[in-house]
Amino acid sequence: MTATVTSIANSAGRDPSLDPIMALVAADMAQVNQVILDRMQSEIPLIPMLAGHLIAGGGKRMRPMLTLACARLLDYPGTRHHKLAASVEFIHTATLLHDDVVDGSDLRRGKRTANIIWGNPASVLVGDFLFSRSFELMVEDGSLKVLKILSHASAVIAEGEVNQLTAQRQVGLGEERYLNIISSKTAALFAAACRIAAVVAERDQATEEALDAYGRNLGIAFQLVDDAIDYASDAETMGKGVGDDFRDGKMTLPVILAYARGSDADRAFWKDAVEGRRVSDEDLAHATRLLRDANAIDDTIERARHFGQRAIDALGPFTRGTAKSALVEAVEFAISRAY
Structure with missing residues (x-):
């Protein structure tokens, strides 16, 4: 492998997009989609109906695409990654179903959430069904190492969600704990999705760790941008209600920075807002x-760029080519969503 360093600045003379990675994995993704369709079926009609509502809801399938693209980066010639990419997507979909119940969300990707249509109990139980399907696919793969990576990621995601829940409406939440939360609830699955490609391709520990670092740092950057655009975008762009994090009392990084930098009056406002006493459109x-005024949104995006560059740097040991370029541009796209 030839070491190369790439800048996060896009040099293609166009806006970054997911088109290169989608084109790279299109044939494999068709196989993954078939696995997803097959495995979300059940004799209980509500299960495929509710699961299909979310799975067909316009998501880009970023996490399974990363599994497929990393396998291409390693020139893996087999098909094991198809079921494993589907397993990754089922984990993600299950967590979304549970998250929307916990958050009381009414929009997901611009559509009404499953919990609003079918109720909280159905959403939780179908999420459990998808988790179970995910583990079936892991077991079918037959690799204890893959099972360990994905099952550990599932546990870490759950820990991150509980950590976020207990941190909700706590105005004193610091940046370190916030980063721990998003490292768990978002970045852990990005990292696992990338790492398992090295396992199925039978590469060494260093390759596993490089892909893990790529996925983990991309996941952190992705979540930082999401948290920034909650205050700097619109519902159509975000696919959810504008200001949901604000009204839910979530101490995301933009709020943490603004609170730390604000005047006494500003801090009093943030305390009232985080504790649920200031939730109007005017607020x-x-x-x-x-x-x-505190440059909190810009600085959050700058931190996202930092983690994005770390993701790109993690690809340094891999040879230049279509797969590596697509993975680099996926990072650039994650950052560019903020603009």
């Missing part, structure tokens, strides 16, 4: 002004 507009 959201005021919060957004405070964030901009």
